Amino acid sequence: MGHAGHRARRQSPPLSPLPFRLVVFDFDGTLADSFPWFASILNEVATRYRFQRIAEDDTEMLRGLDARAIIRHLGIPAWKLPFITRNMHALATRDIAAIHLFPGITAMLDALTHSGIRLAIVSSNVEPNIRTVLGPREAGLIGHYACGASLFGKARRLRSLIRTTGERPADILYIGDEIRDAVAARDAGCAFGAVAWGYTRLDALAKCDPALIFQTPRDISASLAKIPVASPSVTNPQHPG
Known part of the structure; x- marks a missing residue:
């Protein structure tokens, strides 16, 4: 998925020494592998709310577009968007057993936590669904949840999170898989990290000029979880006396 030639890379804004003090994740398509479920129920929702059904050969084209x-x-x-969103949340709750974390997400969250980086989630999904998919242990690693954002309301949630955490926008990385995630990060003054495994194709995300591109969850921990190694302490020799 995406272009194998892209590797994790850094651009502006400048990184903090850690390099980021707070890493904020989108959920669906970033932490959770929910696209197969989403594709399986979308035409059911289309029939109910009377919008165009998706042909199978349209999927890749749509993955290159913004919301x-x-x-x-x-x-x-x-005017239909709030109703469709609520219905999608209810369907996700109904089918929650079909949605799982991507392989490598648990190890990545552990590595970031152990390196002292604070974690948060900003998502359009609802917090109970997110906590269920994460499981109690991984959910406990997330310090802040800003969930249930409207389709284009993530920037407002990010700005609220900045105020709540007291972190500077320059010290925050928002990692996501959609163009609207990149726009939200830009509008909130945060850096954006794009993942190659989500809803939007990587070639489309790359046009948003992300600060970092991640091919795998392991790339996230390899790039960000830099645990400082303490210098050995020097003790003065004991002199008799």
């Missing part, structure tokens, strides 16, 4: 372009393509009026 506004997808909505236009499907012919969804803005």
Whole structure:
């Protein structure tokens, strides 16, 4: 998925010494492998709310678009979006056993936590669904949840999170898999890290000029979880006397 030639890379804004003090994750498509479930129920939702059904050969084309372009393509009026979102949350709760974390996510969250980086989630999904998929142990690693954001409301949630945590935007990395995640990070003044395994194709995400691109969850911990090694303490020799 995406271009193998892309590797984790750094651009502006400048990184903190850790290099980031707070890493914020999107959930669906970033931590959770929910796209197969999403694709399986989308036409059910389309029938209920009377928007265009998705043909199988349209999927890759739609994965290259931003959310506004997808909505236009499907012919969804803005007034229907809150109703569709609530229905999707209910369906996710119904089918929660079908949604799992991507391989390597647990080890990555552990590595970031052990390196002293604070973790948070900003997502359009609801917190109970997110906690269920994470499981009690991994859910406990997340210090802040800002969930249930509207389709285009993630920047507001990020700004609220910045105020709550007291961190500077320059010390925060928002990691996501959609163009709207990149836009939210930019609008909140945070750096954006793009993942290659989510809903949006990596070639489309790369056009958003992410600060970092991750091919695998392991790339996240390899790039960010830099645990300082303490210098050996020097003790003065004991002199008799």
